[in-house]
Amino acid sequence: MNKNKGYVTFVLHAHLPFIHHPESKDYLEEQWLFEAISETYIPLLTNFKKLEQEGVKFRLTMTMTPPLLYMLDNKLLQERYIEYLEKHIELCEKEIKRTVYDQRLNQLSYYYLDRYSNDLKFFRDEHNCNLIDAFKYFQDKGFLEIITCGATHGYFPILYLTPQTVRAQIGVGVQTYERFFGKKPRGIWLPECGYVPEADQYLKEFGIEYALVESHGILYANPAPVYGTFAPIVSPGGLIAFGRDIESSKQVWSSIIGYPGDYNYREFYKDIGYEVDYEYIKPYIASNGARVHTGIKYYRITSKEGEKDYYNPRWAMDSAEKQAGHFLDSRTAQIENLSSFMKTPPIVVCPYDAELYGHWWYEGPYWLYILFKKIYYDDCNFTLITPGDYIDKHPEIQVATPCRSSWGANGYSEVWLNQTNDYVHRHLHKAGNRMVELAHMFPNENDGLKKKALDQCARELLLAQSSDWLFIITNGTMVDYAKKRIKEHIGRFTKLYYQIKDDKIDEEFIDTIYEQDYIFHDIDYRIYM
Amino acid sequence: MPTKESKSKKVEKVEKEPAKAVKKLSTTTSKKKTTAVKKTAEAKSSTAKSKSVAKKEPVKKATTTAKKTAKKEPVKKAPTTKKETKSTKSTTKKATSKKTVSKEEKPKKATRTTKKTTSTTKKTAKVETEKKIQILEYYDLPYRYNETTIKILAQTPNILFVYWDISDNDRANYTLDHGEYFFNDTYPVLIVHNVTKNYSTEVPINDFANSWYLHLEDANCEYKIELGRRYKEYAYRNPDINIPQDNYIHVKDSNDLVMPNDHVLFETIKSDMEYRNVKNGQSFKKNISEIYINDSLYTVKEIYEKLYQIDNITPFFFDLSNPGSGNPTSTFK
Numbered sequence: 001m002n003k004n005k006g007y008v009t010f011v012l013h014a015h016l017p018f019i020h021h022p023e024s025k026d027y028l029e030e031q032w033l034f035e036a037i038s039e040t041y042i043p044l045l046t047n048f049k050k051l052e053q054e055g056v057k058f059r060l061t062m063t064m065t066p067p068l069l070y071m072l073d074n075k076l077l078q079e080r081y082i083e084y085l086e087k088h089i090e091l092c093e094k095e096i097k098r099t100v101y102d103q104r105l106n107q108l109s110y111y112y113l114d115r116y117s118n119d120l121k122f123f124r125d126e127h128n129c130n131l132i133d134a135f136k137y138f139q140d141k142g143f144l145e146i147i148t149c150g151a152t153h154g155y156f157p158i159l160y161l162t163p164q165t166v167r168a169q170i171g172v173g174v175q176t177y178e179r180f181f182g183k184k185p186r187g188i189w190l191p192e193c194g195y196v197p198e199a200d201q202y203l204k205e206f207g208i209e210y211a212l213v214e215s216h217g218i219l220y221a222n223p224a225p226v227y228g229t230f231a232p233i234v235s236p237g238g239l240i241a242f243g244r245d246i247e248s249s250k251q252v253w254s255s256i257i258g259y260p261g262d263y264n265y266r267e268f269y270k271d272i273g274y275e276v277d278y279e280y281i282k283p284y285i286a287s288n289g290a291r292v293h294t295g296i297k298y299y300r301i302t303s304k305e306g307e308k309d310y311y312n313p314r315w316a317m318d319s320a321e322k323q324a325g326h327f328l329d330s331r332t333a334q335i336e337n338l339s340s341f342m343k344t345p346p347i348v349v350c351p352y353d354a355e356l357y358g359h360w361w362y363e364g365p366y367w368l369y370i371l372f373k374k375i376y377y378d379d380c381n382f383t384l385i386t387p388g389d390y391i392d393k394h395p396e397i398q399v400a401t402p403c404r405s406s407w408g409a410n411g412y413s414e415v416w417l418n419q420t421n422d423y424v425h426r427h428l429h430k431a432g433n434r435m436v437e438l439a440h441m442f443p444n445e446n447d448g449l450k451k452k453a454l455d456q457c458a459r460e461l462l463l464a465q466s467s468d469w470l471f472i473i474t475n476g477t478m479v480d481y482a483k484k485r486i487k488e489h490i491g492r493f494t495k496l497y498y499q500i501k502d503d504k505i506d507e508e509f510i511d512t513i514y515e516q517d518y519i520f521h522d523i524d525y526r527i528y529m
Numbered sequence: 530m531p532t533k534e535s536k537s538k539k540v541e542k543v544e545k546e547p548a549k550a551v552k553k554l555s556t557t558t559s560k561k562k563t564t565a566v567k568k569t570a571e572a573k574s575s576t577a578k579s580k581s582v583a584k585k586e587p588v589k590k591a592t593t594t595a596k597k598t599a600k601k602e603p604v605k606k607a608p609t610t611k612k613e614t615k616s617t618k619s620t621t622k623k624a625t626s627k628k629t630v631s632k633e634e635k636p637k638k639a640t641r642t643t644k645k646t647t648s649t650t651k652k653t654a655k656v657e658t659e660k661k662i663q664i665l666e667y668y669d670l671p672y673r674y675n676e677t678t679i680k681i682l683a684q685t686p687n688i689l690f691v692y693w694d695i696s697d698n699d700r701a702n703y704t705l706d707h708g709e710y711f712f713n714d715t716y717p718v719l720i721v722h723n724v725t726k727n728y729s730t731e732v733p734i735n736d737f738a739n740s741w742y743l744h745l746e747d748a749n750c751e752y753k754i755e756l757g758r759r760y761k762e763y764a765y766r767n768p769d770i771n772i773p774q775d776n777y778i779h780v781k782d783s784n785d786l787v788m789p790n791d792h793v794l795f796e797t798i799k800s801d802m803e804y805r806n807v808k809n810g811q812s813f814k815k816n817i818s819e820i821y822i823n824d825s826l827y828t829v830k831e832i833y834e835k836l837y838q839i840d841n842i843t844p845f846f847f848d849l850s851n852p853g854s855g856n857p858t859s860t861f862k
Contacts, residue, residue: 157682157683158682161680161682161784209807214849215847215849216847216849219793219847220789220790220791220792220793220794221794222790222794222797223794223797223798223799223802224793224794224795224797224798224829226798226802226817226820226821226829226832227820227832227836228832228833228836228837230836234805234807238807240807246837246847246848337835337836337838338836340822341821341822341832341835341836342821342822342836343819343820343821343822391807392808395806395807395808395809396804396805396806396807397804397805397806397807398802398803398804398815399803399804399805399812403789403790404683404787404788404789404790405789410685410849411849412683412684412685412686412789413682413683413684413685414684414685417682417684417690418684422690422692422740423670423740424670425680425682425690425692426674426678426680426692426694427670427671429680430674486670487668487669487670488666488668490668490670491666491668491669491670492666492668494668494671495668
């Protein structure tokens with residue numbers, strides 16, 4: 001079969017909000033990073049390595065957002081991740097003794113012991129705690145195209161009323177990328193795929209060529225693009241936009257018909273953290289005694305209702321292999337149809353949260369590994385490509401303005417602007433305006449202390465703008481924590497704002513909060529001018 | 530920084546009010562066709578309330594205090610006689626708003642304390658004291674910034690979110706210009722200008738709210754909103770009030786806002802499509818006949834039907850509910 005009839009591009013968006021609490025070990029939210037490392041980032045890297053060793057050529061795009069990069073780079077968090085693994089290994093060893101009465105369960109205990117032990121070896125011994133370089137390796141080898149994101153995942157359709165705040169999100173995102181990857185990013189994952197045409201000029205200013213948008217970012221563009229989501233468009237301002245494919249999204253994402261619902265896959269919600277004897281599990285759950293997920297889960301989805309059967313890794317791998325085959329066949333059929341009407345080869349864009357793969361859909365990284373192998377070896381009519389490569393091959397692009405859109409529920413801004421979280425926006429806008437005011441007030445600050453205070457203001461503002469806080473409030477999960485973070489960053493910003501204006505800067509205060517909000521070390525507040 | 534006294538005073542006042550305020554708001558809003566989503570005073574306050582700072586809650590107090598300021602109005606309205614003497618009513622209101630100003634966003638103090646961590650070793654029972662310097666911080670969001678502002682954002686193609694405030698300075702100036710009871714005798718309105726289609730609609734609001742959701746007829750249009758005030762009906766019966774001819778006092782214009790588009794713009798297709806070579810920046814036109822392989826296809830609608838394998842595609846056909854949005858992708862995102 002002709003492999004050049006079309007392209008499929010996978011984009012995995014790896015992002016977590018910046019959570020760093022040197023002052024306490026009691027923040028459960030810090031574990032989000034550890035779970036993502038163990039369940040998503042290490043499995044992805046392991047599978048990439050396997051593909052490389054087997055001589056399989058693949059191309060994949062990944063976002064690594066600035067907060068994630070700074071967390072992966074953080075020594076304290078690295079140490080705490082090692083502690084997390086050691087604790088898990090200890091628990092697994094106990095589990096091996098506890099489950100001795102049941103052979104199947106006991107085998108699973110060994111399985112988890114292996115997994116966490118391998119994580120420790122991979123992370124500490126093989127990669128010297130440096131996962132960023134592990135990803136960079138695959139970029140340098142030509143398997144991966146890593147792109148950037150807004151500095152703290154600030155949602156542009158809300159921030160853009162103060163344009164400089166969008167400019168800073170982009171500028172600091174690019175700066176962070178350069179710090180860790182040693183070159184400029186070609187593309188950006190717009191935070192929450194939130195597109196507003198007003199951001200185009202800043203994206204261009206910082207050298208961004210392309211962005212990913214939601215399907216209707218393309219379908220509802222002006223004028224209507226002739227090939228729908230199967231070809232990118234370029235905005236009058238010069239930003240190339242790739243739109244998410246609807247069909248392949250549903251196959252993977254949907255909680256009802258999507259692949260992750262297969263009965264052989266691991267059941268996310270049955271975790272020993274909630275199930276075994278309380279006194280036994282107490283050392284491994286929240287420090288306040290609340291039961292939480294430990295990551296050790298012994299059951300498979302089994303059925304929609306009723307008793308759950310034990311997880312069987314072999315069966316789960318069989319399902320992943322079948323589904324990879326299904327995905328391959330579906331894309332082949334889709335591209336066969338598309339290419340019969342288009343004069344340029346169609347591109348099917350498949351963007352996902354990276355953490356879907358592994359953390360929620362436990363078998364996702366293996367599915368991806370099998371799929372990439374199949375695409376390489378099997379008979380199919382397309383090749384894997386990155387958006388950057390596509391642009392190089394097909395630089396003639398239709399001009400159209402993408403639609404204002406996001407990838408949130410119902411496609412616009414409801415997730416980040418609704419009655420649960422709309423009280424926040426006036427504070428974000430006000431702080432943004434104040435930051436611009438400060439930048440203009442001190443356009444060339446030479447005083448070391450004042451510059452330090454101004455830079456810290458910029459950090460606090462960026463951290464307050466993270467779309468994650470608004471999302472969490474809407475979702476109703478860790479609401480208190482999200483609200484606390486908004487208050488803290490706006491509070492610290494405002495305090496510093498007055499200290500700067502009154503010329504009464506408290507250096508010890510800055511040092512203390514910098515230690516906590518330990519991010520964007522190279523920031524220059526003048527980006528807000 | 531407000532004193533403890535002033536805070537507790539406000540709480541007392543406030544506690545009587547919310548039920549009334551909400552009731553009044555809901556009756557007012559039910560009359561408005563254009564108001565799709567309304568925000569009650571209570572909803573606002575409870576949003577601002579954080580569990581972890583339950584005992585502090587200045588946001589809640591402050592919000593309701595503002596409503597309190599406005600809430601006085603009906604009391605004043607009550608007399609039906611034409612002659613209203615205004616002299617006695619002014620001070621309480623002013624006092625209240627003064628307090629509100631003083632409450633405006635003062636950053637909380639960071640108190641420096643010495644924290645002692647004590648640990649006991651079993652054998653020696655020796656107590657080790659580790660001294661650690663920490664800056665304890667407590668922050669709350671200011672309830673207002675005491676500035677005259679009106680900002681609008683798009684929630685969906687048809688729902689616009691607006692928030693506003695009038696500074697105490699401006700309030701004082703309005704009362705200087707228009708009389709001491711200006712804010713009692715008038716009510717706020719939002720005039721919604723559809724700049725693209727050149728029409729305006731008006732939404733009467735009230736002084737209990739500081740934000741609102743408006744339902745708009747036309748998506749994909751540019752909007753601007755004006756915050757203004759109009760005299761209440763009874764004011765016409767008072768010869769002392771000088772009502773402008775159009776009965777309108779402008780307060781502030783919002784930012785411009787383009788609402789998102791909500792359908793496929795089949796109507797925008799021309800036979801010559803604009804293209805650009807992004808490598809060399811050159812623009813050129815492609816005729817629609819050069820774009821498709823199958824010559825029998827002439828419209829984008831037809832090609833969309835083929836590409837997406839759907840019969841009779843309509844501009845609103847596509848389902849925008851992100852398949853991942855209802856999906857518990859994880860516990861943390």
